Amino acid sequence: MNIKEPVHRCGLILEYLAADHRRLEALLDSATADPANIDRALYAQFRSGLLRHIGMEERILLPEIHRVNGGKTLAQEERLRLDHGAIAALLVPPPLPQVISTLRRILALHDQLEEGPGGVYESCDSIVGAQAEALIARLASAPETPVAPGVDNPNVLDATRRALARAGYMLDDSSG
Numbered sequence: 001m002n003i004k005e006p007v008h009r010c011g012l013i014l015e016y017l018a019a020d021h022r023r024l025e026a027l028l029d030s031a032t033a034d035p036a037n038i039d040r041a042l043y044a045q046f047r048s049g050l051l052r053h054i055g056m057e058e059r060i061l062l063p064e065i066h067r068v069n070g071g072k073t074l075a076q077e078e079r080l081r082l083d084h085g086a087i088a089a090l091l092v093p094p095p096l097p098q099v100i101s102t103l104r105r106i107l108a109l110h111d112q113l114e115e116g117p118g119g120v121y122e123s124c125d126s127i128v129g130a131q132a133e134a135l136i137a138r139l140a141s142a143p144e145t146p147v148a149p150g151v152d153n154p155n156v157l158d159a160t161r162r163a164l165a166r167a168g169y170m171l172d173d174s175s176g
Contacts, residue, residue, distance in 0.1 A: 012125060012132040012133060012136055013061070013125045014121035014125055016136050017053070017057075017115075021053075021107075021115065023049070024050055024053060027046040028046045030042050031095070032095065035097060048146065050087065051145040052143070054084045055145060056139045059142075061139065064138075069127050074123050074124075079113060082168070083109070085163055085167055086106055087107065088163075089160045089163030089164060090102060090160060092151055092156055092159070093150050093152065098172045101172040102169070
């Protein structure tokens with residue numbers, strides 16, 4: 001008699017949220033394919049999608065991890081939240097070249113923090129275990145995030161620089 005062990009899918013959270021990262025990267029790449037003529041409609045979709053993604057993590061994923069993990073936070077949670085603040089700040093000004101390059105640099109580091117070995121998503125998968133599918137259903141049902149147009153004035157770039165500094169980053173070309 002051949003008895004099969006039950007199939008447990010691991011990495012569902014990693015799989016789902018990393019796929020969303022790839023979707024967002026593709027939107028950003030398409031929106032900025034011609035740096036001299038940013039596709040504002042695609043960039044607005046990217047901004048909305050990225051804010052939705054951050055919201056999924058902040059409002060659904062992390063609270064559920066805390067609940068399941070007896071109130072304990074993840075080791076990387078402080079860095080995660082600092083990055084989220086910096087990323088959100090970069091979505092306020094228009095898609096200036098220094099904003100786009102800084103956003104790409106921070107997203108690359110941030111994605112590694114979340115997707116890499118021992119990263120946030122792997123930790124989350126480990127903590128929620130068999131409850132991952134239900135959690136993903138909640139993540140998938142998160143609403144889209146409406147966004148206003150970017151704000152184009154020097155005060156916004158100054159505020160963006162301050163938000164980046166709080167997270168340990170700098171705007172790539174601060175001449176902006």
